[in-house]
Amino acid sequence: KNEVEQSPQNLTAQEGEFITINCSYSVGISALHWLQQHPGGGIVSLFMLSSGKKKHGRLIATINIQEKHSSLHITASHPRDSAVYICAVIGVDQGAQKLVFGQGTRLTINP
Amino acid sequence: NAGVTQTPKFQVLKTGQSMTLQCAQDMNHNSMYWYRQDPGMGLRLIYYSASEGTTDKGEVPNGYNVSRLNKREFSLRLESAAPSQTSVYFCASSSGPYFSPLHFGNGTRLTVT
Numbered sequence: 184k185n186e187v188e189q190s191p192q193n194l195t196a197q198e199g200e201f202i203t204i205n206c207s208y209s210v211g212i213s214a215l216h217w218l219q220q221h222p223g224g225g226i227v228s229l230f231m232l233s234s235g236k237k238k239h240g241r242l243i244a245t246i247n248i249q250e251k252h253s254s255l256h257i258t259a260s261h262p263r264d265s266a267v268y269i270c271a272v273i274g275v276d277q278g279a280q281k282l283v284f285g286q287g288t289r290l291t292i293n294p
Numbered sequence: 295n296a297g298v299t300q301t302p303k304f305q306v307l308k309t310g311q312s313m314t315l316q317c318a319q320d321m322n323h324n325s326m327y328w329y330r331q332d333p334g335m336g337l338r339l340i341y342y343s344a345s346e347g348t349t350d351k352g353e354v355p356n357g358y359n360v361s362r363l364n365k366r367e368f369s370l371r372l373e374s375a376a377p378s379q380t381s382v383y384f385c386a387s388s389s390g391p392y393f394s395p396l397h398f399g400n401g402t403r404l405t406v407t
Contacts, residue, residue: 187336213392213393214393216395216396218396218398223400224382224400224401224403225398225400225401226384226386226398226401227398228395228396228397228398231393231394231395233393269336269337271336271337278325278344278390278391278392279325279327279342279388279391279392279394279396280325280327280339280342280344280350280352280391282337282339282396283336284336284337284338285336286334286335286336287336
């Protein structure tokens with residue numbers, strides 16, 4: 184069983200829909216990252232969080248440490264949000280060299 | 295501000311050939327990383343460098359060597375390429391290993407025939 188599980192693996196939605204991508208992990212963590220991989224391949228860091236909730240524009244990331252679960256929400260989705268979204272976690276007292284990555288969720292937003 | 299620059303973007307090698315992937319960052323980051331990304335698998339760490347002058351193995355180091363030439367540059371070398379090393383390689387950097395966002399290069403798509 185992977186330490187980091189993302190769901191769904193693939194998601195197709197219409198422009199304007201509210202999107203939720205889930206990430207569950209099995210170990211205690213010190214931080215969780217959400218990354219976005221563009222269709223061209225580049226990877227961008229979206230959020231890094233250890234508790235609560237963060238918001239940037241139309242993107243919201245939440246984490247529940249007790250339930251070992253995080254969600255990434257996209258409001259008013261747009262075709263340019265089409266990308267692979269990757270969750271990654273760092274164990275307690277470990278550095279970024281110990282990041283464990285999920286397999287990613289491929290999101291497609293149709294106009 | 296270029297961020298993390300990786301070269302080349304594409305490379306085709308024959309089995310047994312060698313090559314070096316170059317990575318440079320201009321953000322004065324201490325930590326640098328090399329990952330590989332294969333279909334159906336998450337990113338996997340090959341080597342990392344917590345600071346200038348230090349390097350350590352990651353999850354999948356076999357067949358690779360690295361050099362942290364200075365604070366800016368971290369290169370990955372394949373001494374004798376194998377088809378199993380066909381992958382997309384990403385270099386990344388962060389200001390430190392703890393609670394710092396990662397900055398990625400654009401990737402190198404390597405095919406070994």
